[in-house]
Amino acid sequence: MLDSVEAVDLTQLNAVAAGTNKKTPRIVAAGLGGKLMGTKSLVDATAEEISKQSLQDFAKITGQQRKEEGAASTVDKDSKLHISEQPWNANNWWKHINWLNFILVVAVPLYGLYHACIYIPPVKTLVMAFILYVFSGISITAGYHRLWAHKAYDAALPVRLFFAFFGAGAVEGSIKWWGHSHRIHHRYTDTHRDPYDARRGFWYSHMGWMLQIANPKYKARADISDLTSDWIIRVQHRHYLLFMVLSAVVFPTVVAGLGWGDWWGGFIWGGLVKAFVIQQATFCVNSLAHWIGTQPFDDRRTPRDHALTALVTFGEGYHNFHHEFPSDYRNALKWYQYDPTKVTIWALSKLGLAYNLRTFSQNAIEQGLLQQQQKKLDRLKHKLSWGTPVDELPVWDRDTFNAKGKENGLLIVSGIVYDVKKFIGQHPGGQALVRASLGKDATTAFNGGVYAHSNAAHNLLAGMRIAVIKDAEVHGNTFAVQELYMGKKKDI
Amino acid sequence: MSEGATRSIRVRRAKGSNNDGGTHSKLLSQAQHLKKTQLNEIRKRKRDFLTRIHYTNFATVVVFPGLVLLYVLYNQMSISPQNTKTLIFTVVYFNITLLSFTAGYHKCFAHNTFKLRSRPLMFSFGIFGASLGLGSIRNWAALHRAHHQFTDDTVKDPHLIKRGFLWAHWGWLIKKPKILTFYKEFIEQEFPQDYHCARNIVNEVNVDVPQEYTEFELLRSDYEYKINQFVLWQRRWYFPLLMVTTLVIPGLVAKYICHDTFINGIIYPGVLRMLLCQQAILITESVCHMSNIGFLFPTQVFSEKNSSQNCNNPLISFLTYGQLRQNFHHEFPHDYRCGHSAFDYDPTKWFIWGLSCLGLVEELSKTPLELITQLQIQQQQQVINRVKSQLNWGTPLSKLPLITPRELNRIVNANALDRIYIIIQNIIHDITPFMDQHPGGVALLKASHGKDATKAFYGGVYGHLTAAVNLLATMRIGVLDVGNDEEVWKRVVTEEGSVKEAVSSRGDSKQYRTAEAA
Structure with missing residues (x-):
C-alpha cells in the first residue's frame, strides 16, 4: 500500500466538481420564476456520466483522437427523439421554442423598442436610464460574473446587496442560475455541454440557446455550494421574479414618475429599453467574444480578444485572456484597454468595500503569450522556404568544387557551396565583387572583410546553397590539430 | 584679512627680491613661459576649431x-x-x-x-x-x-x-x-x-571573366x-x-x-x-x-x-x-x-x-516579400527567446530530487492539513501557494491531495491547457521514483530538448550561423 501512489478516483473528483457529493438544500424560485431558470433535467447529471464524457471532449479539443458523435442518434429515427434533435418543420416549430424566454428576451423588448421610437422622453429620463444601464451592467459584470461566478474577489455586504438588486434589473436570471451556467460554460467550453456552445454559430450562442429547448442529453453540473451558502443569493433566487419586476420596471418608473412626472418614459426607457440593451450586451460576451478578435493566449478554444466587444460589454471583451485566467479580477491587462469593471473593482478595493482581489502571476500570463506567439511564428516559418537544410546537402570535396567552381558560378562561404550564378546581376554591391570571388572561398569577404552583410543577405544566400565542402580550410585545420593531438596521446 | 594676506605677499616678494633676484626672474620667466604655452594651446585649439568647421x-x-x-x-x-x-x-x-x-x-x-x-x-x-x-x-x-x-x-x-x-x-x-x-x-x-x-584595377582582377557576363x-x-x-x-x-x-x-x-x-x-x-x-x-x-x-x-x-x-x-x-x-x-x-x-x-x-x-x-x-517576412520572423523569434529566458519555467526535471512513494506518503500524511501535494505524470507538485487561486475551487485540490491526478487534470474533470500546464510546472518539487522512469525521461528529453529546439530553430532558420561556428 505504502509503496505506490494512489490514483484519484475520477468519479469522486467529478462529484466534487459537480457538487453532488454533499447534500445542498434545494432552492427553488417561487412561482413562474422557477421556469425561467432552465429545467432540472439539464443539470441532473451524475458524476459517472460527466467523467466519461469529459475525457472524450478534451481529446477532441486537443485533436488527439476523433470520435464520431451523434452516430447513435441518427441510427434510430423514431419519435422518441427529443424535440431538440428533431428537424424544424411546420408541425413542430412551436415546440422548439422556449416561449417564456421568447417573451422576456424578444417580445417585451420589441414592445419597449416600438414605444421608445414613438416617445422621446425628457433628458432627465434619458440620463436616469443611462445611469441605471451602467448600474445594472456593472452589477452583471462585476457582481454576477467576476464576484460570484468566478470568485475573483470578496465584497462587502452593501456592495453585494447593490449587485444583487440591480443585477436582477438586467433580466438575466438569478445569481444562482447565472453563476451555475457560467461555470458550466467555463468548464465545458466548446463542447456539447457548453450551454452557449460557440461552435453552433453566432446566433445560437447569442440568443438561440435560450430561445430553443435545449437537449437534455448533454447534462452538466458545477459545484455552486459557495453560492447557495450566501443568504443574499438564496433570497434573490427564491424571490427572483419579484426582484426582477421591482428593479427592472417598478424602480425606474417610480423614480421618473415621482421625480418629474414622466411615468411612461421611466417605464419604457428606464425599464424595457435599458433591460434590452444590457441583455444584448451580455449576450455579446457569449457570441461576439467567441467570434471576432485575436487569440493571444491560446487558440485551441474559441474565445477571442476584441476592443469592440469590450466597449459593448463593460470590458468583458478580452475573453481569450479571461478563459485562460478565469479567476483574475481583471480582463484587460494593458492600461489602454477598456475595462471599466476592473477599474470599478479596484476603486471598491481602495474604498475598503472589496478585498482579496485575485490575480494570476505575471509569469504565467507572459508564458501563455509567448507560447502562442511561438506557435504563430512556427506556422509562418513553415510557409517560407529557408533553403535546403545543411544536413541534407551533398558533401563535396575540394576537387569537385574546383572542377565546377568557376564556370558554374559557385563560391564557398563558411564551408558551404553556393550557386550564385543567377544572382550576380542583382548583387547590390556590384557584380565585380561577386565575380572576383567565384570559385573561391569568400567567407572573409562576405562576413565583413569587404562588407558585413545584413541578415537579409544571409537569408538570401541560404536559399542558394547546394553542397557542403568536405575539407574547407577551417575544418581542415581543426582535423589536423586533432589528429596531431590524438597521435601524441597514442605515443604516450 | 585680505589686507593682511596682501601684505604678507608683499613682504615675501620684498624678501625674495632682496635675497635672491635671480630666482625671482627665473620664476617670472617660467610663469611667462607657462602662460605663453597655455595661450598657444588655446590659440591652436581655436585655430584647429576654425579649420575643422565645414x-x-x-x-x-x-x-x-x-x-x-x-x-x-x-x-x-x-x-x-x-x-x-x-x-x-x-x-x-x-x-x-x-x-x-x-x-x-x-x-x-x-x-x-x-x-x-x-x-x-x-x-x-x-x-x-x-x-x-x-x-x-x-x-x-x-x-x-x-x-x-x-x-x-x-x-x-x-x-x-x-x-x-x-x-x-x-x-x-x-x-x-x-x-x-x-x-x-x-x-x-x-x-x-x-x-x-x-x-x-578591378578589371585586372577579372581578366578571365566568362563571356556571357561581360x-x-x-x-x-x-x-x-x-x-x-x-x-x-x-x-x-x-x-x-x-x-x-x-x-x-x-x-x-x-x-x-x-x-x-x-x-x-x-x-x-x-x-x-x-x-x-x-x-x-x-x-x-x-x-x-x-x-x-x-x-x-x-x-x-x-x-x-x-x-x-x-x-x-x-x-x-x-x-x-x-x-x-x-x-x-x-x-x-x-x-x-x-x-x-x-x-x-x-x-x-x-x-x-x-x-x-x-x-x-x-x-x-x-526586395522579395519572402525575404522581408523571413527577417521579421527571425527578429520576433529573437524577442521571444529573450523574454522566454527571463521567465520562470519551473525547475528543470533533471534537477528535481527523486522521491520514493513510501517517502512521499510519509510527507503527505505529515502535512495532510496545511499543504497540498498532487502527482501529475509522476511529478510531484506542491500546490499550496496556488490553492486559493484555483478557478475550480480548493475542494478539488484537497480531494486529490497525495494522489495521482493525471487523468483528472488532462480532461477527466477539466481539460487544462496552456496556462494551467505552465503554472503547474512552476510548482513542481520532485520526481516520483516508481522504478520505471522511462516516461519522465521522455519528458526530460522533450522539455529540455524544446529549449534546444528553440535555440536551434533560431539557428535553423539561419543555417549560416551553425556553418559559421563550424
Whole structure:
C-alpha cells in the first residue's frame, strides 16, 4: 500500500466538481420564476456520466483522437427523439421554442423598442436610464460574473446587496442560475455541454440557446455550494421574479414618475429599453467574444480578444485572456484597454468595500503569450522556404568544387557551396565583387572583410546553397590539430 | 584679512627680491613661459576649431536659417508667406526639392535602387537636390554609404548616434570628422576622381571573366561611369547651384510670377523651405536611431543589430515624407521603397514608381516579400527567446530530487492539513501557494491531495491547457521514483530538448550561423 501512489478516483473528483457529493438544500424560485431558470433535467447529471464524457471532449479539443458523435442518434429515427434533435418543420416549430424566454428576451423588448421610437422622453429620463444601464451592467459584470461566478474577489455586504438588486434589473436570471451556467460554460467550453456552445454559430450562442429547448442529453453540473451558502443569493433566487419586476420596471418608473412626472418614459426607457440593451450586451460576451478578435493566449478554444466587444460589454471583451485566467479580477491587462469593471473593482478595493482581489502571476500570463506567439511564428516559418537544410546537402570535396567552381558560378562561404550564378546581376554591391570571388572561398569577404552583410543577405544566400565542402580550410585545420593531438596521446 | 594676506605677499616678494633676484626672474620667466604655452594651446585649439568647421555646410545649416529667422522676428513677419501665390510656390518647391533629394541623392545616387534613363532627370536631381544645402552628391551619398556600412561603429559611422542627438543631427555637418583622411579615401573609392583608373584595377582582377557576363557588365559600368562623371560635375558646381536654387530661383519666381517682393522669395520658398527640407532628412539620421523617444513609437521589426528604428508616429511620418522606417531601410537599403506595405505613406516611392511608368527610370529594385517576412520572423523569434529566458519555467526535471512513494506518503500524511501535494505524470507538485487561486475551487485540490491526478487534470474533470500546464510546472518539487522512469525521461528529453529546439530553430532558420561556428 505504502509503496505506490494512489490514483484519484475520477468519479469522486467529478462529484466534487459537480457538487453532488454533499447534500445542498434545494432552492427553488417561487412561482413562474422557477421556469425561467432552465429545467432540472439539464443539470441532473451524475458524476459517472460527466467523467466519461469529459475525457472524450478534451481529446477532441486537443485533436488527439476523433470520435464520431451523434452516430447513435441518427441510427434510430423514431419519435422518441427529443424535440431538440428533431428537424424544424411546420408541425413542430412551436415546440422548439422556449416561449417564456421568447417573451422576456424578444417580445417585451420589441414592445419597449416600438414605444421608445414613438416617445422621446425628457433628458432627465434619458440620463436616469443611462445611469441605471451602467448600474445594472456593472452589477452583471462585476457582481454576477467576476464576484460570484468566478470568485475573483470578496465584497462587502452593501456592495453585494447593490449587485444583487440591480443585477436582477438586467433580466438575466438569478445569481444562482447565472453563476451555475457560467461555470458550466467555463468548464465545458466548446463542447456539447457548453450551454452557449460557440461552435453552433453566432446566433445560437447569442440568443438561440435560450430561445430553443435545449437537449437534455448533454447534462452538466458545477459545484455552486459557495453560492447557495450566501443568504443574499438564496433570497434573490427564491424571490427572483419579484426582484426582477421591482428593479427592472417598478424602480425606474417610480423614480421618473415621482421625480418629474414622466411615468411612461421611466417605464419604457428606464425599464424595457435599458433591460434590452444590457441583455444584448451580455449576450455579446457569449457570441461576439467567441467570434471576432485575436487569440493571444491560446487558440485551441474559441474565445477571442476584441476592443469592440469590450466597449459593448463593460470590458468583458478580452475573453481569450479571461478563459485562460478565469479567476483574475481583471480582463484587460494593458492600461489602454477598456475595462471599466476592473477599474470599478479596484476603486471598491481602495474604498475598503472589496478585498482579496485575485490575480494570476505575471509569469504565467507572459508564458501563455509567448507560447502562442511561438506557435504563430512556427506556422509562418513553415510557409517560407529557408533553403535546403545543411544536413541534407551533398558533401563535396575540394576537387569537385574546383572542377565546377568557376564556370558554374559557385563560391564557398563558411564551408558551404553556393550557386550564385543567377544572382550576380542583382548583387547590390556590384557584380565585380561577386565575380572576383567565384570559385573561391569568400567567407572573409562576405562576413565583413569587404562588407558585413545584413541578415537579409544571409537569408538570401541560404536559399542558394547546394553542397557542403568536405575539407574547407577551417575544418581542415581543426582535423589536423586533432589528429596531431590524438597521435601524441597514442605515443604516450 | 585680505589686507593682511596682501601684505604678507608683499613682504615675501620684498624678501625674495632682496635675497635672491635671480630666482625671482627665473620664476617670472617660467610663469611667462607657462602662460605663453597655455595661450598657444588655446590659440591652436581655436585655430584647429576654425579649420575643422565645414564652412559651406555651416552657412547653409546655421547662418542662412539663423539670419532669416532673425530677420523675420525683427520685422515681426509671419512664419508662412502671406501672399497666396508665394505660399503655393513654396509648397510646390518644397516638394520638388525634397523629392529630388530623397529620390535622387538618396535612392538613386547613394543606394542605386534604380537606373536612370533620362539625362534631364539626372540633372534636375542634381540641381534641385543641391538646394537642401546638405552638401554635394559626392560628399553626402558617400558619407551615407559609410553610414550604412559602418552603422554604430564608434570610429567610422559619420552620424554616430552614440555621440548624442546634436552630433547625429547637425554636428556631423558642421564639424569635420577626426578621421578626415579615412573619409576622403572612402569618398574617393565610392566616386573616384579618375573613374577609368579605378575601374581598370578591378578589371585586372577579372581578366578571365566568362563571356556571357561581360556584355552586361560593360553596359553597367558604362552607366556607372556616366553617373560618376555627373556626380563629379555636380560637386564642382555645387556652391553656385546652391546659390541659384535657394536664392536666385525662389527670388525671381516670387518677384515676377507671384508678384511678391524678391526678399520674400528668398525668405519663404528659399531659406525657410530649405530649413524644413533639411530637418526632414536629418531627422532620419538622428531621431530614427534613438529608441527613447516615446511619442514616435519606435520599433525594431527587422533587426536589433543596429540602432535604427522604425518610427510609427503617422503625423511625424507625414511631415517627414514617410522616411522614418529606418529599420526597414537599414536592412534593405537597396529597396526603392521605405517599407514593404503597399499602404505606407511614402511619396518617394510613388514618385519613383511614377517615373518608371513614364519610362524615365528602370530596374527598380524591390526586395522579395519572402525575404522581408523571413527577417521579421527571425527578429520576433529573437524577442521571444529573450523574454522566454527571463521567465520562470519551473525547475528543470533533471534537477528535481527523486522521491520514493513510501517517502512521499510519509510527507503527505505529515502535512495532510496545511499543504497540498498532487502527482501529475509522476511529478510531484506542491500546490499550496496556488490553492486559493484555483478557478475550480480548493475542494478539488484537497480531494486529490497525495494522489495521482493525471487523468483528472488532462480532461477527466477539466481539460487544462496552456496556462494551467505552465503554472503547474512552476510548482513542481520532485520526481516520483516508481522504478520505471522511462516516461519522465521522455519528458526530460522533450522539455529540455524544446529549449534546444528553440535555440536551434533560431539557428535553423539561419543555417549560416551553425556553418559559421563550424
